[in-house]
Amino acid sequence: MKTNLTEGLYPFHLTPEQEDRASRLHENSILIDLLFQGPLSPQAIPEQISENIREACEPYRDEPMVYSGMPSKIIHDMAARGELPAFKEEWYRSGITAGNRQLDISDIEGLVTSMGEIQRQFDANDWLVKVLKAEDIRAAKSSNKKAGIVTAQETDGLGKNLALLDALYHFGLRVLQLTYNNQNYIASGCAEQANGGVSNFGARFIRRMNELGIIVDTSHCGKQTTLDACRLSTAPVIASHTGVEALFGHMRCKSDEELQAIAGTGGVIGVFAMPWFVYQDPNETTIEHVLDHIDYVVRLVGVDHVGIGTDWPMSDVEWSLVYFKEHIAPRIGFAKGDGPSTETVKGLEKYSYFINFTRGLVARGYSDEDVQKIMGGNWLRVFEQVWG
Secondary structure (H helix, E strand, O other), rough: OOOOOOOOOOOOOHHHHHHHHHHHHHHHHOOOOOEOOOOOHHHHOHHHHHHHHHHHHHHHOOHHHHHHHHHHHHHHHHHHOOOOHHHHHHHHHHHOOOOOOEEEEOHHHHHHHHHHHHHHHHHHOOOEEOOOOOOHHHHHHOOOOEEEEEEEOOOOHHOOOHHHHHHHHHHOOOEEEOOOOOOOOOEEEOOOOOOEOOOHHHHHHHHHHHHOOOEOOOEEEEEEHHHHHHHHOOOOOEEEEEOOOOOOOOOOOHHHHHHHHHHOOOOOEEEOOOHHHHOOOOOEHHHHHHHHHHHHHHHOOOOEEEOOOOOOOOOOHHHHHHHHHHHHHHHHHOOOOOOOOOOOOOOOOEEEEEEEHHHHEEEEEEEHHHHHHHHHHHHHHHHHHHOO
Protein backbone atom coordinates (compact mmCIF):
# COMPACT_ATOMS: atom_id res chain seq x y z
CA MET A 1 0.00 0.00 0.00
CA LYS A 2 1.60 3.25 -1.12
CA THR A 3 1.28 6.67 0.45
CA ASN A 4 -1.75 8.61 -0.79
CA LEU A 5 -0.19 11.62 -2.48
CA THR A 6 -3.32 13.43 -3.64
CA GLU A 7 -5.80 13.70 -0.75
CA GLY A 8 -5.34 16.55 1.70
CA LEU A 9 -2.41 18.28 0.01
CA TYR A 10 -1.77 21.67 1.61
CA PRO A 11 -1.39 24.53 -0.94
CA PHE A 12 2.35 25.12 -0.77
CA HIS A 13 2.27 25.95 -4.50
CA LEU A 14 5.14 23.62 -5.34
CA THR A 15 6.32 23.18 -8.89
CA PRO A 16 5.79 19.75 -10.51
CA GLU A 17 9.49 19.08 -9.99
CA GLN A 18 9.22 19.93 -6.28
CA GLU A 19 6.14 17.73 -5.91
CA ASP A 20 8.03 14.82 -7.49
CA ARG A 21 10.98 15.44 -5.19
CA ALA A 22 8.78 15.57 -2.08
CA SER A 23 6.97 12.40 -3.14
CA ARG A 24 10.27 10.57 -3.65
CA LEU A 25 11.68 11.72 -0.34
CA HIS A 26 8.52 10.77 1.52
CA GLU A 27 8.33 7.31 -0.03
CA ASN A 28 12.01 6.43 0.37
CA SER A 29 12.93 7.93 3.75
CA ILE A 30 12.50 6.57 7.25
CA LEU A 31 9.78 8.77 8.77
CA ILE A 32 9.31 8.92 12.54
CA ASP A 33 6.61 10.64 14.58
CA LEU A 34 7.70 10.32 18.21
CA LEU A 35 4.38 11.43 19.66
CA PHE A 36 2.09 9.52 17.34
CA GLN A 37 -1.47 9.53 18.66
CA GLY A 38 -2.55 7.95 15.38
CA PRO A 39 -2.99 6.37 13.00
CA LEU A 40 -6.66 7.23 13.29
CA SER A 41 -8.26 10.62 13.85
CA PRO A 42 -11.88 11.68 14.34
CA GLN A 43 -12.11 12.42 10.61
CA ALA A 44 -11.00 8.87 9.78
CA ILE A 45 -13.60 7.16 12.03
CA PRO A 46 -17.06 6.63 10.48
CA GLU A 47 -19.86 8.62 12.13
CA GLN A 48 -21.93 5.52 12.88
CA ILE A 49 -19.02 3.96 14.74
CA SER A 50 -18.63 7.17 16.73
CA GLU A 51 -22.30 6.99 17.77
CA ASN A 52 -22.00 3.29 18.66
CA ILE A 53 -19.05 4.14 20.89
CA ARG A 54 -21.05 6.91 22.57
CA GLU A 55 -23.82 4.43 23.42
CA ALA A 56 -21.33 1.94 24.84
CA CYS A 57 -19.75 4.62 27.03
CA GLU A 58 -22.95 6.25 28.30
CA PRO A 59 -23.34 4.01 31.40
CA TYR A 60 -19.98 5.37 32.65
CA ARG A 61 -20.79 9.06 32.30
CA ASP A 62 -20.78 9.56 36.08
CA GLU A 63 -17.13 8.41 36.17
CA PRO A 64 -15.39 11.21 34.19
CA MET A 65 -11.91 9.67 33.93
CA VAL A 66 -13.30 6.30 32.83
CA TYR A 67 -15.83 7.89 30.45
CA SER A 68 -13.18 10.07 28.82
CA GLY A 69 -10.72 7.25 28.30
CA MET A 70 -13.12 4.61 27.03
CA PRO A 71 -13.52 5.71 23.39
CA SER A 72 -9.83 5.40 22.50
CA LYS A 73 -9.70 1.99 24.23
CA ILE A 74 -12.74 0.82 22.27
CA ILE A 75 -11.18 2.09 19.04
CA HIS A 76 -7.94 0.19 19.64
CA ASP A 77 -9.90 -2.91 20.64
CA MET A 78 -11.90 -2.74 17.42
CA ALA A 79 -8.71 -2.28 15.42
CA ALA A 80 -7.14 -5.32 17.09
CA ARG A 81 -10.21 -7.38 16.13
CA GLY A 82 -9.93 -6.22 12.52
CA GLU A 83 -13.15 -4.19 12.73
CA LEU A 84 -11.50 -0.88 11.76
CA PRO A 85 -9.59 -1.36 8.49
CA ALA A 86 -8.75 2.36 8.57
CA PHE A 87 -6.29 1.65 11.40
CA LYS A 88 -3.88 0.04 8.96
CA GLU A 89 -4.95 2.05 5.92
CA GLU A 90 -4.32 5.45 7.54
CA TRP A 91 -0.92 4.40 8.88
CA TYR A 92 0.25 3.20 5.49
CA ARG A 93 -1.15 6.24 3.68
CA SER A 94 0.73 8.49 6.10
CA GLY A 95 4.08 6.98 5.10
CA ILE A 96 5.19 7.04 8.75
CA THR A 97 7.68 4.23 9.38
CA ALA A 98 7.72 4.37 13.17
CA GLY A 99 5.43 5.93 15.75
CA ASN A 100 5.15 5.51 19.48
CA ARG A 101 2.68 3.25 21.29
CA GLN A 102 1.99 4.91 24.61
CA LEU A 103 1.95 3.29 28.05
CA ASP A 104 -0.18 4.75 30.85
CA ILE A 105 1.93 4.94 34.02
CA SER A 106 -0.41 7.18 35.97
CA ASP A 107 -1.04 4.29 38.38
CA ILE A 108 -0.43 0.56 38.60
CA GLU A 109 -3.88 -0.40 37.32
CA GLY A 110 -3.48 1.82 34.29
CA LEU A 111 0.00 0.45 33.68
CA VAL A 112 -1.08 -3.19 33.64
CA THR A 113 -4.09 -2.43 31.44
CA SER A 114 -2.11 -0.40 28.92
CA MET A 115 0.66 -3.00 28.73
CA GLY A 116 -1.96 -5.52 27.68
CA GLU A 117 -3.51 -3.13 25.16
CA ILE A 118 -0.18 -2.28 23.59
CA GLN A 119 0.96 -5.88 23.37
CA ARG A 120 -2.34 -6.79 21.77
CA GLN A 121 -1.66 -4.29 18.99
CA PHE A 122 1.61 -6.04 18.20
CA ASP A 123 0.10 -9.53 18.51
CA ALA A 124 -2.96 -8.75 16.37
CA ASN A 125 -1.16 -7.01 13.48
CA ASP A 126 1.56 -8.90 11.66
CA TRP A 127 2.54 -5.65 9.92
CA LEU A 128 3.33 -3.88 13.24
CA VAL A 129 6.57 -4.72 15.07
CA LYS A 130 7.72 -3.72 18.55
CA VAL A 131 10.93 -1.70 18.51
CA LEU A 132 13.64 -2.89 20.90
CA LYS A 133 16.63 -1.46 19.02
CA ALA A 134 17.16 1.02 16.23
CA GLU A 135 17.72 -1.71 13.65
CA ASP A 136 14.11 -2.82 14.11
CA ILE A 137 13.00 0.45 12.50
CA ARG A 138 15.33 -0.01 9.54
CA ALA A 139 14.11 -3.59 9.14
CA ALA A 140 10.47 -2.47 9.23
CA LYS A 141 11.12 0.03 6.44
CA SER A 142 12.87 -2.53 4.25
CA SER A 143 10.08 -5.10 4.72
CA ASN A 144 7.19 -2.62 4.28
CA LYS A 145 6.08 -3.00 7.89
CA LYS A 146 5.44 -0.40 10.58
CA ALA A 147 7.33 -0.01 13.85
CA GLY A 148 5.90 0.80 17.27
CA ILE A 149 8.11 2.44 19.91
CA VAL A 150 6.87 1.88 23.47
CA THR A 151 6.93 5.20 25.35
CA ALA A 152 5.28 6.83 28.37
CA GLN A 153 4.51 10.40 29.37
CA GLU A 154 4.35 10.06 33.15
CA THR A 155 6.02 8.13 35.97
CA ASP A 156 3.57 8.52 38.88
CA GLY A 157 2.58 4.85 38.96
CA LEU A 158 6.17 3.78 39.57
CA GLY A 159 6.43 5.62 42.88
CA LYS A 160 10.03 5.15 44.00
CA ASN A 161 10.30 1.56 42.82
CA LEU A 162 13.19 1.45 40.38
CA ALA A 163 12.66 -2.29 39.91
CA LEU A 164 9.48 -1.44 38.02
CA LEU A 165 11.54 0.69 35.64
CA ASP A 166 13.69 -2.37 34.90
CA ALA A 167 10.58 -4.45 34.30
CA LEU A 168 9.16 -1.90 31.88
CA TYR A 169 12.42 -1.80 29.96
CA HIS A 170 12.21 -5.57 29.49
CA PHE A 171 8.61 -5.15 28.28
CA GLY A 172 9.93 -2.74 25.64
CA LEU A 173 9.79 0.77 27.14
CA ARG A 174 12.37 2.88 25.32
CA VAL A 175 11.36 6.54 25.89
CA LEU A 176 10.10 7.96 29.20
CA GLN A 177 9.01 11.47 30.14
CA LEU A 178 10.10 12.50 33.64
CA THR A 179 6.89 14.31 34.62
CA TYR A 180 3.59 15.34 33.06
CA ASN A 181 2.85 19.02 33.81
CA ASN A 182 2.74 18.62 37.59
CA GLN A 183 5.10 17.71 40.46
CA ASN A 184 6.09 14.12 41.21
CA TYR A 185 8.88 12.31 43.06
CA ILE A 186 11.26 12.90 40.16
CA ALA A 187 10.86 16.54 39.16
CA SER A 188 8.66 19.57 38.54
CA GLY A 189 6.43 19.80 35.49
CA CYS A 190 5.84 22.81 33.30
CA ALA A 191 2.61 23.74 35.13
CA GLU A 192 4.30 23.95 38.55
CA GLN A 193 4.84 27.44 39.96
CA ALA A 194 7.91 26.36 41.92
CA ASN A 195 10.01 25.35 38.89
CA GLY A 196 11.82 23.06 41.30
CA GLY A 197 13.90 20.97 38.94
CA VAL A 198 15.04 17.38 39.46
CA SER A 199 14.97 15.87 42.96
CA ASN A 200 17.68 13.69 44.51
CA PHE A 201 15.56 10.65 43.70
CA GLY A 202 15.08 12.02 40.20
CA ALA A 203 18.84 12.10 39.71
CA ARG A 204 19.01 8.39 40.64
CA PHE A 205 16.07 7.72 38.33
CA ILE A 206 17.81 9.40 35.39
CA ARG A 207 20.99 7.47 36.12
CA ARG A 208 19.06 4.20 35.98
CA MET A 209 17.39 5.24 32.72
CA ASN A 210 20.84 5.86 31.27
CA GLU A 211 22.07 2.46 32.46
CA LEU A 212 19.11 0.64 30.96
CA GLY A 213 18.97 2.56 27.70
CA ILE A 214 15.69 4.43 28.17
CA ILE A 215 15.72 7.87 26.55
CA VAL A 216 15.03 10.83 28.87
CA ASP A 217 12.09 12.89 27.56
CA THR A 218 11.47 16.40 28.92
CA SER A 219 8.45 17.51 26.88
CA HIS A 220 6.05 18.34 29.75
CA CYS A 221 8.84 19.17 32.19
CA GLY A 222 9.45 22.56 33.76
CA LYS A 223 12.38 24.71 32.67
CA GLN A 224 14.68 23.82 35.55
CA THR A 225 13.79 20.14 35.21
CA THR A 226 14.79 20.24 31.55
CA LEU A 227 18.08 21.97 32.33
CA ASP A 228 18.81 19.59 35.22
CA ALA A 229 18.04 16.54 33.09
CA CYS A 230 20.44 17.75 30.41
CA ARG A 231 23.13 18.26 33.06
CA LEU A 232 22.57 14.91 34.79
CA SER A 233 22.05 12.57 31.84
CA THR A 234 25.04 10.88 30.27
CA ALA A 235 22.98 10.08 27.15
CA PRO A 236 21.13 12.38 24.75
CA VAL A 237 18.04 14.06 26.20
CA ILE A 238 15.02 14.81 24.04
CA ALA A 239 11.75 16.69 24.00
CA SER A 240 9.56 14.35 21.96
CA HIS A 241 6.83 16.96 21.43
CA THR A 242 7.18 20.65 22.16
CA GLY A 243 7.36 24.08 20.54
CA VAL A 244 9.32 27.32 20.67
CA GLU A 245 8.53 29.72 23.50
CA ALA A 246 9.95 32.67 21.54
CA LEU A 247 7.28 32.11 18.87
CA PHE A 248 4.37 31.35 21.19
CA GLY A 249 4.66 31.79 24.93
CA HIS A 250 2.79 28.72 26.11
CA MET A 251 3.90 26.63 29.10
CA ARG A 252 4.32 23.65 26.77
CA CYS A 253 6.92 25.44 24.68
CA LYS A 254 10.64 25.51 25.43
CA SER A 255 12.88 28.53 25.98
CA ASP A 256 16.00 29.04 23.87
CA GLU A 257 18.08 28.00 26.89
CA GLU A 258 16.25 24.68 27.13
CA LEU A 259 16.45 24.04 23.38
CA GLN A 260 20.18 24.71 23.43
CA ALA A 261 20.66 22.47 26.46
CA ILE A 262 18.84 19.56 24.78
CA ALA A 263 20.88 19.99 21.60
CA GLY A 264 24.02 20.18 23.74
CA THR A 265 23.44 16.60 24.91
CA GLY A 266 23.20 15.44 21.30
CA GLY A 267 19.44 15.22 21.66
CA VAL A 268 16.52 16.15 19.44
CA ILE A 269 13.59 18.55 19.80
CA GLY A 270 10.38 17.15 18.34
CA VAL A 271 7.99 19.88 17.17
CA PHE A 272 4.32 19.22 17.80
CA ALA A 273 1.23 19.96 15.70
CA MET A 274 -1.12 21.03 18.49
CA PRO A 275 -3.05 24.10 17.32
CA TRP A 276 -3.39 25.62 20.81
CA PHE A 277 0.35 25.50 21.50
CA VAL A 278 1.96 26.84 18.32
CA TYR A 279 -0.18 29.81 17.29
CA GLN A 280 -2.52 32.32 18.90
CA ASP A 281 -5.67 31.21 17.07
CA PRO A 282 -6.25 27.43 17.21
CA ASN A 283 -8.99 27.71 14.61
CA GLU A 284 -6.56 29.21 12.10
CA THR A 285 -3.40 27.27 12.88
CA THR A 286 -1.83 25.80 9.74
CA ILE A 287 1.09 23.54 9.03
CA GLU A 288 2.99 26.71 8.07
CA HIS A 289 2.92 27.74 11.74
CA VAL A 290 4.31 24.34 12.73
CA LEU A 291 7.05 24.71 10.13
CA ASP A 292 7.86 28.13 11.62
CA HIS A 293 8.75 26.36 14.88
CA ILE A 294 10.91 23.86 12.98
CA ASP A 295 12.71 26.68 11.17
CA TYR A 296 13.38 28.47 14.45
CA VAL A 297 14.92 25.41 16.10
CA VAL A 298 17.05 24.76 13.03
CA ARG A 299 18.40 28.31 13.11
CA LEU A 300 19.01 28.16 16.86
CA VAL A 301 20.66 24.76 17.34
CA GLY A 302 21.15 23.25 13.88
CA VAL A 303 19.29 20.84 11.65
CA ASP A 304 20.74 17.77 13.43
CA HIS A 305 18.59 18.44 16.49
CA VAL A 306 15.07 18.77 15.08
CA GLY A 307 12.39 16.13 14.60
CA ILE A 308 8.62 15.68 14.62
CA GLY A 309 6.33 14.61 17.45
CA THR A 310 2.87 15.71 16.32
CA ASP A 311 0.79 14.66 19.36
CA TRP A 312 -2.36 15.44 17.34
CA PRO A 313 -4.91 14.50 16.15
CA MET A 314 -5.99 11.83 18.63
CA SER A 315 -7.26 8.36 17.82
CA ASP A 316 -10.58 9.35 19.31
CA VAL A 317 -14.05 10.62 18.42
CA GLU A 318 -15.13 14.25 18.37
CA TRP A 319 -17.69 14.15 21.19
CA SER A 320 -15.10 12.56 23.48
CA LEU A 321 -12.57 15.29 22.75
CA VAL A 322 -15.10 17.97 23.65
CA TYR A 323 -15.80 16.18 26.93
CA PHE A 324 -12.07 15.88 27.64
CA LYS A 325 -11.50 19.60 27.25
CA GLU A 326 -14.40 20.51 29.50
CA HIS A 327 -13.96 17.92 32.25
CA ILE A 328 -10.51 16.30 32.18
CA ALA A 329 -7.91 18.77 30.92
CA PRO A 330 -8.24 21.05 34.00
CA ARG A 331 -7.53 18.02 36.24
CA ILE A 332 -4.15 17.32 34.67
CA GLY A 333 -2.63 20.78 34.71
CA PHE A 334 -4.17 22.61 31.76
CA ALA A 335 -5.82 25.98 32.27
CA LYS A 336 -9.58 26.05 31.72
CA GLY A 337 -10.33 26.18 28.00
CA ASP A 338 -6.70 25.52 27.07
CA GLY A 339 -6.88 22.55 24.68
CA PRO A 340 -6.83 19.80 23.71
CA SER A 341 -10.14 19.73 21.86
CA THR A 342 -11.47 19.27 18.33
CA GLU A 343 -9.34 21.82 16.45
CA THR A 344 -6.67 20.49 14.11
CA VAL A 345 -3.77 22.02 12.25
CA LYS A 346 -4.83 22.83 8.69
CA GLY A 347 -2.78 20.43 6.60
CA LEU A 348 -2.72 17.71 9.27
CA GLU A 349 -6.38 16.94 9.88
CA LYS A 350 -5.58 13.26 9.30
CA TYR A 351 -2.35 11.31 9.64
CA SER A 352 -2.66 10.31 6.00
CA TYR A 353 -1.76 13.96 5.26
CA PHE A 354 1.68 13.56 6.84
CA ILE A 355 3.37 14.17 3.49
CA ASN A 356 2.58 17.86 4.01
CA PHE A 357 5.56 17.99 6.39
CA THR A 358 7.87 16.78 3.63
CA ARG A 359 6.25 19.07 1.07
CA GLY A 360 6.50 22.04 3.43
CA LEU A 361 10.19 21.45 4.08
CA VAL A 362 10.81 21.22 0.33
CA ALA A 363 8.87 24.46 -0.14
CA ARG A 364 11.09 26.16 2.43
CA GLY A 365 14.27 25.20 0.62
CA TYR A 366 15.66 22.37 2.74
CA SER A 367 18.05 19.97 1.05
CA ASP A 368 17.21 16.29 0.61
CA GLU A 369 19.62 15.38 3.40
CA ASP A 370 18.13 17.90 5.81
CA VAL A 371 14.56 16.84 5.02
CA GLN A 372 15.49 13.24 5.80
CA LYS A 373 17.09 14.27 9.09
CA ILE A 374 14.05 16.25 10.26
CA MET A 375 11.53 13.64 9.09
CA GLY A 376 13.16 10.79 11.01
CA GLY A 377 16.92 10.58 10.60
CA ASN A 378 17.72 12.61 13.69
CA TRP A 379 15.48 10.45 15.89
CA LEU A 380 17.10 7.34 14.43
CA ARG A 381 20.58 8.67 15.26
CA VAL A 382 19.63 9.13 18.92
CA PHE A 383 18.01 5.70 19.01
CA GLU A 384 21.16 4.09 17.63
CA GLN A 385 23.27 5.87 20.22
CA VAL A 386 21.09 4.97 23.22
CA TRP A 387 19.62 1.57 22.24
CA GLY A 388 22.29 0.23 19.91
